Amino acid sequence: MLGMRPDCESCSKDLLAEQAGALVSSFECRFYDSCDKDKLHGICPNCGGALSPRPTRSQSLLAKYPDSTERKYIC
Numbered sequence: 001m002l003g004m005r006p007d008c009e010s011c012s013k014d015l016l017a018e019q020a021g022a023l024v025s026s027f028e029c030r031f032y033d034s035c036d037k038d039k040l041h042g043i044c045p046n047c048g049g050a051l052s053p054r055p056t057r058s059q060s061l062l063a064k065y066p067d068s069t070e071r072k073y074i075c
């Protein structure tokens with residue numbers, strides 16, 4: 001199961017698990033696609049891996065498997 005972190009690691013804006021328009025790397029770093037377009041260009045700045053569209057998690061599954069609250073903002 002992917003760790004669904006609560007914020008974009010590039011700009012720290014909230015990024016909810018059920019929200020579309022997010023990207024994730026294989027190390028579960030996650031970003032807004034707008035940040036990808038502006039500066040990341042498909043490569044994760046943390047681990048150097050490729051970014052892929054992140055699948056969303058439905059509300060019913062979120063109730064069972066809550067979103068992570070661990071923030072990873074590093075900039």
Ligand SMILES: [Zn+2]
Binds near residue numbers: 011012035
């Ligand atoms: Zn961002």
Ligand SMILES: [Zn+2]
Binds near residue numbers: 027047049
């Ligand atoms: Zn990464």
